[in-house]
Amino acid sequence: MFGSKYMNIFKSEDELLSTLESYTQLVIDCVLGHLSFQRFLVQYNNFYMAFALDGHESDIEEQSLLTKYENRIALHREIWESILSAGLCSDEDAVKDEYIKAGRFGSSEGTKRLKVIARKYDVS
Amino acid sequence: MRRPYATSVFATVVENNGMSVLTSVSPTGFPAYQNHTRVGQALGNTATVIQGAFEIIGGLGVAFGGGVGAAISAPLCATGIGCFVPASSATISVTGLLTAAHGTFVIGNTFYNVAYNQRGSSRSGNTNPYKGTVDKDVIVVDEKGNAIPVKQGQKLEGSSDGKFVQVKDSAGKPTGDRLDGGGHPKHQDPLSKAPHAHRVDSNGKVITKNGNPHLPIK
Numbered sequence: 001m002f003g004s005k006y007m008n009i010f011k012s013e014d015e016l017l018s019t020l021e022s023y024t025q026l027v028i029d030c031v032l033g034h035l036s037f038q039r040f041l042v043q044y045n046n047f048y049m050a051f052a053l054d055g056h057e058s059d060i061e062e063q064s065l066l067t068k069y070e071n072r073i074a075l076h077r078e079i080w081e082s083i084l085s086a087g088l089c090s091d092e093d094a095v096k097d098e099y100i101k102a103g104r105f106g107s108s109e110g111t112k113r114l115k116v117i118a119r120k121y122d123v124s
Numbered sequence: 125m126r127r128p129y130a131t132s133v134f135a136t137v138v139e140n141n142g143m144s145v146l147t148s149v150s151p152t153g154f155p156a157y158q159n160h161t162r163v164g165q166a167l168g169n170t171a172t173v174i175q176g177a178f179e180i181i182g183g184l185g186v187a188f189g190g191g192v193g194a195a196i197s198a199p200l201c202a203t204g205i206g207c208f209v210p211a212s213s214a215t216i217s218v219t220g221l222l223t224a225a226h227g228t229f230v231i232g233n234t235f236y237n238v239a240y241n242q243r244g245s246s247r248s249g250n251t252n253p254y255k256g257t258v259d260k261d262v263i264v265v266d267e268k269g270n271a272i273p274v275k276q277g278q279k280l281e282g283s284s285d286g287k288f289v290q291v292k293d294s295a296g297k298p299t300g301d302r303l304d305g306g307g308h309p310k311h312q313d314p315l316s317k318a319p320h321a322h323r324v325d326s327n328g329k330v331i332t333k334n335g336n337p338h339l340p341i342k
Binding site for chain 2: 010045049050056084089
């Protein structure tokens with residue numbers, strides 16, 4: 001059904017799945033300590049937003065595909081909402097009073113949150 | 125962080141007595157103007173207006189030959205916060221005038237603080253969309269000059285590098301206004317691959333440019 005033609009972002013259902021799998025592996029690697037949080041951020045590169053996994057860039061066919069795998073995508077949406085766009089800042093800034101008062105946090109808190117999310121979605 | 129009411133009341137009284145420097149730098153942690161609770165501030169302001177009135181009435185009474193007790197009974201003199209109390213009968217006229225002058229200053233300073241210093245973020249509402257929903261329309265401009273309008277009741281969420289920013293409503297639902305400064309490298313449309321923005325009109329309909337929803341950004 002899916003993959004009959006080139007969709008907006010993913011060429012096929014398989015490509016979506018393999019992409020999700022590789023980025024989920026980054027999460028696992030970071031949670032298990034095989035990848036530092038900083039390296040994770042570089043390689044993860046705002047995955048949910050960069051691939052527009054909310055579907056705002058997709059045609060109807062691709063949106064249906066994203067809906068089909070929304071449970072797998074939810075992990076990455078939560079990483080975006082609870083870590084990447086929730087006040088993450090550099091470790092250097094994270095210890096400053098102004099940043100603490102503003103609710104900003106660094107890699108230590110980011111890693112904690114990532115572990116919680118990974119457990120929630122049972123990927124670690 | 126907001127402080128307890130009692131702390132706010134006391135600190136407001138101190139500030140209105142002209143010692144705001146102490147409250148802003150005190151190691152005891154007295155709150156600065158913007159950290160008071162509204163109730164604490166209101167009670168403190170009321171107390172200092174009453175204090176000032178007592179000092180004026182009592183001070184003038186002392187200065188012009190009567191009402192010594194009024195000055196001494198000014199309710200906040202007992203706190204030791206800058207209330208002038210006659211030291212002896214030899215100076216009673218001068219101290220009466222000073223007491224009245226101090227009362228005038230306290231009332232004036234109270235109104236000044238209400239007008240200019242007590243209009244911090246806790247009173248005028250939130251205008252920082254990264255802290256939560258804003259209480260009035262604001263426009264956020266990034267370092268490249270891209271402007272993101274945020275309406276009352278909306279907030280912003282974005283990546284720490286500022287590349288991806290979304291406007292969300294009070295329920296956390298994206299409104300459609302967004303900055304995709306990192307673009308979508310895998311997208312077929314070159315305009316989507318490149319850094320761009322999306323805007324919606326007042327009806328929530330996506331605004332397009334030449335039929336394309338990817339609006340150019342700097």
